[in-house]
Amino acid sequence: MNKQMATYIQDNMTGIISKWQEQMKREQDDRSYQVISDEVMNQTSQEFAGLMLSSLLESHEAYEKRLQDFSEKVVRLGWSITYVTKAIDYFAEIVYEGMKLQGMITQENMDGFIHEFANWATPIRNSTLDIYSKTWERTVSLQKIALQELSASLIPVFDKVSVMPLVGTIDTERAKLIMENLLDGVVRHRAEVVLLDITGVPVVDTMVAHHIIQAADAVRLVGAKCMLVGIRPEIAQTIVTLGINLNDFTTTSTLQRGVEQALAWTNRKIVEVEEA
Structure with a gap:
């Protein structure tokens, strides 16, 4: 057959x-x-x-x-x-x-x-x-x-100022990678200010916030300041609802405002130059 x-x-x-x-x-x-x-x-x-x-x-x-x-x-x-x-x-x-x-x-x-x-x-x-x-x-x-390799790199944007854009869900495994890359990058780039950009993180719950706070504490231990940027309105509402305490470091709604603040911390600012 x-x-x-x-x-x-x-x-x-x-x-x-x-x-x-x-x-x-x-x-x-x-x-x-x-x-x-x-x-x-x-x-x-x-x-x-x-x-x-x-x-x-x-x-x-x-x-x-x-x-x-x-x-x-x-x-x-x-x-x-x-x-x-x-x-x-x-x-x-x-x-x-x-x-x-x-x-x-x-x-x-x-x-x-x-x-x-x-x-x-x-x-x-x-x-x-x-x-x-x-x-x-x-x-x-x-x-x-x-994704882990692409979304957990510390990028120097100005002298002494670096940004780490975070993309996707943050679990314990990714949080460990983020921490390692963050600390290594701070030392390697001699960063004084680090911006953690969570614009691409879809959900920020208690666990994610805990990982972020740990990362910020680790950055301070190596002598740099940490700022959390990219906080969307719905993320802000979730953070407040969950009672997550982010008072220990500066937060901004956009990366642009974060860069402006980082430059101010390093005694610099962006100015417009008039065309001749």
Whole structure:
């Protein structure tokens, strides 16, 4: 029966892919067809159909390699696990219905084919989801590392004045990285004033505030002043509601005001120069 299934897919590949694409386009909750070009989607569809066929024809090692490559590709394209699962189910349904229309599946052999289709689709689904999950976890881990590296650097903007822009959620692991980079940067750049910019931090709760206060205390211990900038109105309201005490260091609503204050602390100011 596997041979009959493989022969049908090979002989009707174009029609199967066309029906499968139409079926997948009806999944309005997924944006896969909206965010990539038709050319890329057509190529991906061909690869997916080849993956489904290879599980019937190729050795286990060859199939696993193809499966790994495809899973990594759909993760990059942003396919959700739900979307991948539906893709497998729809492909199997289209092949089954097509074989029925051609008389290859009859009332007499239907039970056997149902069993074969289950044995075909279920392992593909399980293997795909397993590799997809591992690939996704690895991708997220790499993105997290990249985000940490990009969003926890102390940047000198003026002599003796440096800024650390914080982006994303601050957890205990990121707070440790922020503290290390902050102290290292203060010493390396000989900063006297450090501005912690939380404009890109979506939520400031008690834990986040605790990490920020610890960072400010550490900066003071190495002989520099710390200022918290980028406090949006909703963040200010949250800080007041939670009863978080930020009285020990200066706060401003914008980075621009923070820079002006930092320059004042270092006996400088920004002046406009009239054109001659």
